[in-house]
Amino acid sequence: MSFLNAFILSFSDFGEHDRRFSLLTKEHGKINAICKSILRPNAKLAGHLDIPSLSWAELVWSVRGWQITQALELESFSCVRKNSEALRAVLALASSLDRLLFAEDDHEFKGRLTSTDTDNQSKNIYELWYAFLKTMEQHAGRALPVNYTFIQWQCMTKILHELGFLPDTFVCARCGNKFHSAFITYIENQLYCDNCRKALSLVGQLFPKSVLDLMHQGLRGAWFPESSYAVPYIQLARLFEYQSTVFVI
Known part of the structure; x- marks a missing residue:
């Protein structure tokens, strides 16, 4: 038996009354x-296990895997739920994150669930998701335009x-020099400077270098409402995300 705080990433119904959940935890990832x-x-637990809630859960190991026997919603992110655009963005990202992460739900993991050790990556992903939800909640509760x-x-x-x-967003994938020109070129999940693009006659998608500057600020903890x-930021991020799904598959 273990007690964990977890975000609900996804769920699917099976059988007549049962539901399978994908949980994101700080200690053990997905x-x-x-x-x-x-x-x-x-059902008493129905209101405590919903996307994108943060819930406390009691987990018990059974022959069918981990089973949630008790749950209590800790944060509901009510402003996000009331804002259709914000909720749509949260649900889309929750689904993507669920696909990117592998669940540790085998028998070997059973013995580690009671451990207090926290994997750095699991902790960082958990805290990133929490920061994202709090940012969305903050903006969804205001009457200001937000993207x-x-x-x-x-x-x-x-x-x-x-x-x-x-990929490395600081230096060119070919020459290794820092990006200085106004545009960078994306080809197959690599970024190239303008000099290399011209010298090699590379054909790819051009993006303003300012997009990378925004990404670097974001990786240092910044969030931008607009x-x-x-638009080019989202286009480049979509290319990165698409390539990551190829790696996962």
Whole structure:
């Protein structure tokens, strides 16, 4: 039996009344767990296990894997839930994060669930997701224009960097020099300077270097509600994310 705080990333129904959850924990990363009878009328746990809630959960090992026997919602992110655009961005990123992470739900993991050791990557991903949700909650509660999709892809960039899927965004993949020109070229998850693009007649997608400057600020902890470079930022982040799914598959 173990007690953990976890974010709900996704769930799927199976059987007549049961549901399988994907949980994001600080201590052990992603965990898959079953909650039995949660779809029955008046089920006590139904309101405590929903996306994007942060919930306390009691986990018990069974022959079917980890089972959630108790749960209590700690944070609901109510402003996000009331804002359709913010909620759509959160749900999309939760689904992407769920696909990128591998769950440690085997028997070997059973013996480690009671350990107090925290894997650095698991902790960092957990804290990134928490920071993202708090940022979205903060902006969703205000009557100011916000580009929630832009914030979503800022978080994706941070996650890809933490997982090791982001290429070097500081130097050219060919010559190794720092980027100084106004534009950089993307080809197959690598970035090239303008000199190398011209010298080798490279054909790729051009992006303003200012997009990389925004990414670097984001990797240092900044979050931006809007930017004149939001569109190319999102386009480049999508390319990075697509390539990461190829690696995962």
